[in-house]
Amino acid sequence: xxxxxxxxxxxxPIAAVLIALAIGAVLIALDGASPWTAxxxxxxxxxxxxxxxxxxxxxxxxxxxxxxxxxxxxKAGLFNIGAQGQLLTGAVFAAWVGYRFSLxxxxxxxxxxxxxxxxxxxxxxxxxxxxxxxxxxxxxxxIMLNAILVSLTEWIVGARGPFHDPDAGAISRTPLxxxxxxIPRIDVYPLGFFLGVLVAFAIWFLFGRTTTGFKLxxxxxxxxxxxxxxxxxxxxxxxxxxxxxxxxxxxxxIETLGVFGRFESGRNVGLGFDGITVALLARIHPLLAIPSxxxxxxxxxxxxxxxxxxxxxxxxxxxxLAIILLLVCAPIVVRWILRLRKGTTGAESLQLxxxxxxx
Amino acid sequence: MGPGWRRALPGLITVAVVVAVAVLAYNxxxxxxxxxxxxxxxxxxxxxxxxxxxxxxxxxxIVNIGIExxxxxxxxxxxxxxxxxxxxxxxxxxxxxxxxxxxxxLALCAVTWQIDQIIAGTVINIFVIGITSFLYTQGKRSPxxxxxxxxxxxxxxxxxxxxxxxxxxxxxxxxxxVFVLHIALFHTRWGLRSRSVGEHPSAADxxxxxxxGYRYLNTALAGGLAGLGGAFxxxxxxxxxxxxxTANRGFTALAIMIFGRWRPLLAWAGALFFALTSALAxxxxxxxxxxxxxxxxxxxxxxxxxxxxxxxxxxxxxxxxAGQPYVKE
Numbered sequence: 001x002x003x004x005x006x007x008x009x010x011x012x013p014i015a016a017v018l019i020a021l022a023i024g025a026v027l028i029a030l031d032g033a034s035p036w037t038a039x040x041x042x043x044x045x046x047x048x049x050x051x052x053x054x055x056x057x058x059x060x061x062x063x064x065x066x067x068x069x070x071x072x073x074x075k076a077g078l079f080n081i082g083a084q085g086q087l088l089t090g091a092v093f094a095a096w097v098g099y100r101f102s103l104x105x106x107x108x109x110x111x112x113x114x115x116x117x118x119x120x121x122x123x124x125x126x127x128x129x130x131x132x133x134x135x136x137x138x139x140x141x142x143i144m145l146n147a148i149l150v151s152l153t154e155w156i157v158g159a160r161g162p163f164h165d166p167d168a169g170a171i172s173r174t175p176l177x178x179x180x181x182x183i184p185r186i187d188v189y190p191l192g193f194f195l196g197v198l199v200a201f202a203i204w205f206l207f208g209r210t211t212t213g214f215k216l217x218x219x220x221x222x223x224x225x226x227x228x229x230x231x232x233x234x235x236x237x238x239x240x241x242x243x244x245x246x247x248x249x250x251x252x253x254i255e256t257l258g259v260f261g262r263f264e265s266g267r268n269v270g271l272g273f274d275g276i277t278v279a280l281l282a283r284i285h286p287l288l289a290i291p292s293x294x295x296x297x298x299x300x301x302x303x304x305x306x307x308x309x310x311x312x313x314x315x316x317x318x319x320x321l322a323i324i325l326l327l328v329c330a331p332i333v334v335r336w337i338l339r340l341r342k343g344t345t346g347a348e349s350l351q352l353x354x355x356x357x358x359x
Numbered sequence: 360m361g362p363g364w365r366r367a368l369p370g371l372i373t374v375a376v377v378v379a380v381a382v383l384a385y386n387x388x389x390x391x392x393x394x395x396x397x398x399x400x401x402x403x404x405x406x407x408x409x410x411x412x413x414x415x416x417x418x419x420x421i422v423n424i425g426i427e428x429x430x431x432x433x434x435x436x437x438x439x440x441x442x443x444x445x446x447x448x449x450x451x452x453x454x455x456x457x458x459x460x461x462x463x464x465l466a467l468c469a470v471t472w473q474i475d476q477i478i479a480g481t482v483i484n485i486f487v488i489g490i491t492s493f494l495y496t497q498g499k500r501s502p503x504x505x506x507x508x509x510x511x512x513x514x515x516x517x518x519x520x521x522x523x524x525x526x527x528x529x530x531x532x533x534x535x536x537v538f539v540l541h542i543a544l545f546h547t548r549w550g551l552r553s554r555s556v557g558e559h560p561s562a563a564d565x566x567x568x569x570x571x572g573y574r575y576l577n578t579a580l581a582g583g584l585a586g587l588g589g590a591f592x593x594x595x596x597x598x599x600x601x602x603x604x605t606a607n608r609g610f611t612a613l614a615i616m617i618f619g620r621w622r623p624l625l626a627w628a629g630a631l632f633f634a635l636t637s638a639l640a641x642x643x644x645x646x647x648x649x650x651x652x653x654x655x656x657x658x659x660x661x662x663x664x665x666x667x668x669x670x671x672x673x674x675x676x677x678x679x680x681a682g683q684p685y686v687k688e
Contacts, residue, residue, distance in 0.1 A: 081481060134668070139610075148661050
């Protein structure tokens with residue numbers, strides 16, 4: 001069977017998710033648990049009622065942002081695998097603005113979000129500069145910055161750090177942010193999620209309708225052609241990384257201000273890698289980041305209840321997500337399973353490896 | 360001096376400085392330098408094996424971002440197979456095999472499916488983190504490490520002698536492999552053909568060298584090297600398996616590979632340099648010479664990687680076809 005590229009681009013990701021869930025079911029059964037109990041608990045914990053749905057939206061929110069962060073990078077031919085560290089930095093500094101200053105809510109919330117975004121921007125922009133002007137590949141630099149930022153955020157909110165909550169004793173966390181810095185909820189649903197949706201539309205607009213977006217994609221597709229056309233590839237590389245880091249930082253800020261109310265070390269883990277899955281599942285389309293993030297949000301929100309009710313190790317979700325990632329990257333496997341012929345257009349796999357050297 | 364010597368100069372200077380400082384420090388206080396030396400030769404084999412893995416792959420044109428995952432997977436299988444069979448050598452073999460299997464998988468992604476190599480490597484990393492966390496069980500014990508082999512006379516040398524020449528078989532093997540790969544890459548038919556596949560695959564293809572064949576073979580061999588490193592990490596260096604225990608060593612190894620200009624001997628020097636820096640930092644803190652939060656010490660190796668890349672990455676030339684899928688015309 002042969003499908004048009006458009007139909008296939010919808011069917012392949014969905015098939016990837018279903019196949020991964022099926023493999024997950026086999027693994028759960030091998031682990032001695034009941035897949036039926038596990039998956040019903042997963043759904044109950046993620047979409048079973050208003051509170052569960054609110055939790056899914058909470059989990060999906062930072063993933064929209066890290067997903068968009070990865071997408072922005074990939075559009076410009078860069079692979080930012082450091083969204084995790086950028087998000088943590090944003091989350092910490094948003095918390096600091098949130099508890100340290102006393103301001104009216106109308107200023108406080110945006111200020112904390114923007115400061116968080118800028119703090120995510122800085123390390124990413126550094127990676128961009130190292131790439132553009134020193135030839136250091138962003139995959140290595142961003143993962144190193146990840147490790148550095150994880151340690152530094154641990155320190156800054158730890159017992160010896162400047163942002164430590166004096167009432168927390170040995171727990172590494174900041175004080176609660178002031179009420180004026182809280183991102184409110186609509187009923188039980190977190191407003192932050194809807195901000196994420198707005199930002200996804202903004203990024204979509206950026207790439208579809210603006211000169212800057214055009215420059216970003218041009219550099220991503222052919223750096224040399226871009227230079228020939230008068231676009232400075234180096235500057236665009238720094239800009240793409242900066243925007244990518246800003247988005248991750250905003251994601252962290254919203255997580256702090258809208259969900260936890262403070263920054264606590266060890267709470268916002270795994271969001272950077274999940275962002276990669278969101279981006280690739282969305283086939284680096286900014287709007288598709290929303291459903292992709294929601295899907296991962298469902299898996300993450302229901303994870304605890306699933307593990308609790310079926311006694312399967314909660315890390316099964318990580319395995320399922322890894323299989324999803326694998327299958328969306330290797331559509332050939334899904335085609336083989338579905339007995340599909342190759343689609344009409346060959347433009348399916350993303351090439352962004354740009355070597356290690358300066359060129 | 361010939362161009363080869365000039366290229367090797369930064370590495371040689373590094374080695375000379377390191378040796379000079381080490382000997383000087385040893386004469387000042389052997390109580391400090393002995394633990395540092397021990398730690399260097401306990402950490403370096405993993406780094407050098409991982410760097411060799413990256414190097415063999417890239418010399419053949421395959422960028423391997425999945426080294427981190429290969430190390431973690433083989434640390435996992437090595438430890439649990441050794442724990443289950445009670446035989447440490449079986450564990451080591453299982454580690455090597457699992458590294459090689461992931462290498463084959465990378466080649467499948469890169470050569471046959473033509474997925475972007477960096478994405479394929481990242482997929483390997485994420486997949487391994489997931490599967491090892493899921494299968495992880497606490498409380499397993501390995502049958503203990505391999506017995507060290509002491510080389511007489513050499514082990515009495517100052518500073519590095521007791522640490523280096525009273526090593527375990529895998530640590531010696533890692534050093535032997537550095538020299539073997541150096542000779543193999545630059546003085547054998549396999550090496551010449553591998554490098555031609557990594558530099559100019561269409562030319563290699565024209566003279567009848569199988570580009571895909573060499574890429575599969577070498578990526579699998581390279582995976583075996585990382586597998587040996589991973590097995591060493593869990594069975595020898597640490598003595599147990601923990602989630603995420605590789606702690607970015609695979610990525611550090613890539614920086615070492617770049618620092619070492621895709622040459623085994625320089626990569627070995629780079630691995631020693633990295634291991635020495637982090638060993639010195641923790642010893643300084645242990646002696647309370649410097650009183651800073653432990654997190655600041657933990658980030659030092661990563662800051663070093665960034666510094667090394669910032670200085671060296673732009674001035675070195677990777678194999679020309681690294682990262683490019685080869686499509687026959």
